[in-house]
Amino acid sequence: MRIRSHLLLLAFGVILPVAAFSGYLTARLALREQQTFAQGSIERLRSTMSAIDAQVQGQITALHALASLRALETGDIATYHEEAVRVLRSQPAWINVILARPDGEIVDNAVAPEALTSHRYLVEPEVALRAATTRAPAIGSMVTSPSVKTRGVNVVVPVIYDGQVRYVLLAFVKPEFFLTPIEKQRMGQGWVSGLIDSHGTFIARVPAIPKEKAGGPFLAAVARAPEGWYRGLTTEGYDAYTAHITSGFTNWSIGLGIPAEEVLSGARRTGWAMGGGIASSLALASLLALWLGRRVSRPVVALARAAPAIATGTAMNTRGMEHVAEVRTVALALNEAAAAVRERQALLEREKRALQEGDRAKDEFIAMMSHELRNPLAALTSASHLLDVVDPQHPAAKHAREVIKRQTKHTARLVEDLLDMSRIVMGKAHLQPEVMNLADAASAVVQTWRSSGRFEHHRVTLHAEAAWIRADRSRVEQILSNLLDNALKFSPKGSAIDVRVKGDDRGAVLEVADQGPGLSAAMMEHVFDLFVQGAQGLARKSGGMGIGLALVKKLAELQGGSVSVASEGEDRGAVFTVRFPRVPAPTTTAASPRAPKAITPRRILLIDDNDDMRKTLATSLSMQGHEVCEAADGKAGVELAGSVALDVAVVDLGLPEIDGYEVARRLRAHPSTRHLGLVALTGYGQLEDKRKAIEAGFDEHLTKPVDLEALEEAIAFAASRDRPPRDAEHE
Structure with missing residues (x-):
């Protein structure tokens, strides 16, 4: 039965007792209106x-x-x-x-x-x-x-x-x-x-x-x-x-x-309508019921017809519903629901696009990282094969050794860049700030790169004025190294690269200007974003994983500085500028560098489950004059340390059966080995890993791949620590 039929029956049923009931209905309606x-x-x-x-x-x-x-x-x-x-x-x-x-x-x-x-x-x-x-x-x-x-x-x-x-x-x-x-x-x-x-x-x-x-x-x-x-x-x-x-x-x-x-x-x-209805005849009541039924049914029918469209976010036309408050309220609510559906659909679409972009960026990064790691690995494989087939004194063998050294450093740097960026993103970057002359740091980096032959195909000039800053020297050198590496990659052979250090009213300034392909306006907005690179061909001759410049930005900001880039357009070169807060120059004079210490032969125990790593490092230490013993796991290393007179133990942390931390604790606990100097050599390089190593009893913590000079310094330091002699407990 339709609404109009119900209203007709209601009109006839109410017309007689309406005089008494109208007041009650008016009050109820008022309450309902208030509730709405x-x-x-x-x-x-x-x-x-x-x-x-x-x-x-x-x-x-x-x-x-x-x-x-x-x-x-x-x-x-x-x-x-x-x-x-x-x-x-x-x-x-x-x-x-x-x-x-x-x-x-x-x-x-x-x-x-x-x-x-x-x-x-x-x-x-x-x-x-x-x-x-x-x-x-x-x-x-x-x-x-x-x-x-x-x-x-x-x-x-x-x-x-x-x-x-x-x-x-x-x-x-x-x-x-x-x-x-x-x-x-x-x-x-x-x-x-x-x-x-x-x-x-x-x-x-x-x-x-x-x-x-x-x-x-x-x-x-x-x-x-x-x-x-x-x-x-x-x-x-x-x-x-x-x-x-x-x-x-x-x-x-x-x-x-x-x-x-x-x-x-x-x-x-x-209420007035009800009063008029009482005074009107039954005929008028019937007409009124029909009219009211039509008045109410139209917007209700319109709501019913429009409701399915809400699921698609389509707003309904509320024209003709203004005179019924409840219908108007429902219509407004449905339109708000439609707007919410549209917003949700738009949000889902944005999230979908973001996921697609993230997935694409992930695939590009994996492909790029695969390419960058395969190149040095291919060079290392070829060089090692060449060393197997030629005489060690042959010029080709010398070239192969240089390739191995260069590609090993390149691979280590790729890994270190990734780890540095990870530490910075997670807020675990560790800085050791000191008052330093930015010009000295720049001169040291440029001289080191020049001595190593990195500038043989480019004309690199340095213009440095004294500019004192408070920063981590190694991180500042890393910033300049990344900028130089970027300039060398994208600058044609024979072109000029200018490194400038100066001070101005806003602080200390480090600039690296090249004559490379330059940057478009769109590229300059994202050049410091992670994994962003300029256009490269399939061969990727310029290399890199898009981390270097992002790392420059993060390291500069961590030390209170900033980085910017300027370019007059494509094929017009680029100028990268790093600014640091300037500090007054110190009044004391820096001490002159000390001469390198001579290597003291020592008895060393090397514990590492990687046979290639252990044997290669043992050979290198033996060539330095040390006496080296080897163990392939933690238990064998502890037993060997208790039976052989030793000075230092170099221990890998990721050992089978018992790890390096437990090896250190056992060696420190036993009277016959507690005098040993302990050096942790591991691939785990976070600050938490170093803290755990020191707590376990290690004197030094080094990360792989390790520089032989750094290892020598760590061995000398660990061996010189003041501890009870081996047989002191029997005195």
Whole structure:
């Protein structure tokens, strides 16, 4: 049976007792209208409050990024202040950024550092204490800052180092920032909406705030329940129905006031219609029932027809549904659902594209890495075969040895670049900063490369002026080496490469200029991204895995510097510029380098399960004058150490049966071997691996492939450690 038929029966059934029943129906309808408004208003407020919470979370995210500055960990407040001022300029919602101690004492004021002399403590110290106590972000109230003489809201995050809350970082946010979600509520004429803090002070309001505190009825309703609906006077004194909701994240509350006249208008119109129906004849009642049935059935039918299209994200046309509040509400909800479906479909499409791009990048990287590793392996295989068939004194044998040495270093560098990038991405990079002359570091790198013949096909010049910086010398040399390697790869033979070191007002500058193919504008935007390379043919003559320049950028930024590139276009060359913060030159004179120490023959135990590695290294050490014993596993190594007089044991960590850590612990525990110097030689090169090795009893930790000079230094150091002699326990 259709809606119109039901309405006809209802008209005839109600017409007689309608006089008594009309009042009841009017009241029920009014209640239903209020519930519809209440539900819609609360749902709308939930959406608005979610948007406000997201805005606050965005400020917290920005604060966390600022809190991760290394300057805060090292206590370099001046450097932090410069970065805080820069971040403040990029955050339009922030009025100020303040660094304080957990008790509220201000350490730095980004806008008014001079205010520290008169305003030493935060306006809301309890918010800072709450953030420090809970180790979680804390949201303050609407307050006036004495340093910037304006009102705003405090958003605070703790700054934690070594498990302790060292500081709290506070963003003073403009209240106008929270107006946007409120203004997007599509409010009707005479509606009001306001956001208050936990103390009842207005943060934002539409229309403008008439006074600082919210009205008593609103505060009482908020105190009774975290969300609800009530009738009362607005702050201006207008009769309204008000929905409210409180955020569990910020503890702020938002209200939406709708004029009572608008909420009750539907019920009043229906009451008048019912009164007219009573006065009308039964005929008119029938006609009215038919008319009302048609009035209701059309939008309902339209909703039913449009509902299946929601699944595809198609919005429905709401024309003709405006006169039925429930149908209009449902239509709006369905359109919002359609919009959500469209957004989800768009998000899924973006995620699909991102996965495809990631998969493509992975395949390209694997293919590229395979190519880069196969080339040196092929050269090593050919060189080793050549050594098998020619006399050791033949020039071809010398060439083969040079190939093996060069390709081994090249392969080791590829692996080290990958490991360095991995450490930096995971935040495990270890720096040893020192005050150094950037010109000396550049000169040393250029001279080393020149001596090794790397510049034989290019004209490399160095123009270096003294420029003192505080940085890790090895990492600075690595930066220049990567830039030089890049310039040599892409510069034609016979072309010039200029290395320049100078100082200016903005710091110390390192430049590498080449005459290579140059960079397009699009390429310059991504040249420092990981695994990004210029166009290369299938032969990949330039080589590389797209890590070198990305590593330059990361290493420069880790040391407070920056890197940029400039190019006048393709075939016009490129200039890579690295800037470091400049420091005053030291007053003391560096000590002159010491002459290399002579090698002292020692008795060495070499424990490694890789036969090729063990025998090759044993031969090299024997040629240096050492007496070498070998063991292929940990147990055999421990037994041999107890039966042979030794000075040092060089132990691989990844041994079968018992690993190198257990070997070290057993050797240290036994009286006859506790005097041994222990050197860990392994492929595990993280800081955690080195810490575990030292705790197990090793004196030194080296990573494979190892330089023979570095191994000699480690053996000498381990052998010289002051320990009880072998037979001291019998004295």
